[in-house]
Amino acid sequence: MSSGAYVLYEDQIDRINTALLRLLKKAEAKCAILADKDGHLITRQGFTQSLDTTALAALLAGSFASTREIARLVGEPEFSVLFHQGVRDHIHICLVGERCILAIVFDDRTTIGMVRLYAKETADRLRELTTPAADSRADLSEDFSESAGEKIDSMFKE
Numbered sequence: 413m414s415s416g417a418y419v420l421y422e423d424q425i426d427r428i429n430t431a432l433l434r435l436l437k438k439a440e441a442k443c444a445i446l447a448d449k450d451g452h453l454i455t456r457q458g459f460t461q462s463l464d465t466t467a468l469a470a471l472l473a474g475s476f477a478s479t480r481e482i483a484r485l486v487g488e489p490e491f492s493v494l495f496h497q498g499v500r501d502h503i504h505i506c507l508v509g510e511r512c513i514l515a516i517v518f519d520d521r522t523t524i525g526m527v528r529l530y531a532k533e534t535a536d537r538l539r540e541l542t543t544p545a546a547d548s549r550a551d552l553s554e555d556f557s558e559s560a561g562e563k564i565d566s567m568f569k570e
Contacts (some may be wrong), residue, residue, distance in 0.1 A: 413508040418448055418511060424541055425455055431537045439530040441518035442501070446538065447472050448511055465518075472513045493522065506531055509539040512540060 420428075432444040436458045443458030445465055451473035457464045474496065483491045494505040504516045504527045514535055518527050 418450075418452065427541050428455055428538060429457055431534050431541065435516065435530050435534040437467075439516065439518065439527045440522040441444055441516045441527060443517045444534075445472070445515045445517075446508070447470060447513050447515070449473055449476065449513060450548065454512065456472065468515070469513075472515055475505070476507070476513055492529075504528060504531055506535055509534045512542050514538060 428446060432446065432455070435441065441458065441462045443456065443463070445456045445460070445463075445468060446454040447469035448454060451470035453466050453469040479494060481492050483489065484527055490507070492507045496503045496505075501517055501519050502524065504518070504524065506514050508514050514531065516527055516531055
């Protein structure tokens with residue numbers, strides 16, 4: 413499903429966690445989980461102690477994979493938002509860019525409208541934080557390796 417390695421650095425995770433905490437406070441939600449489309453947990457915030465967040469991340473990815481096929485069958489490219497309503501807890505799930513899924517668990521202390529509003533705002537912010545712009549660090553590493561290799565080669569040629 414993915415197209416290569418997906419790397420996030422510690423400072424990116426810190427900014428993602430800050431965005432998730434802001435979302436939880438504004439939307440009055442219980443917890444937020446960010447996973448990649450392959451089902452790997454990226455990070456989580458809020459009251460997640462009673463949740464198996466690793467399994468939840470995998471199931472979120474599976475849910476979006478099956479939903480993508482449902483969308484295709486009805487002529488849509490993809491459904492970008494899912495909502496599941498329970499007796500006590502509810503979950504709002506949305507895509508973040510091309511590679512991530514954001515899930516927000518909330519209860520009746522807030523409304524789906526509030527959660528959707530702040531989820532969209534947060535997804536836009538997370539999209540910025542998770543785009544391959546971070547790959548510029550990999551480019552720097554490649555430039556350094558190339559430069560170091562040239563220096564070493566020139567030392568042995570002399």
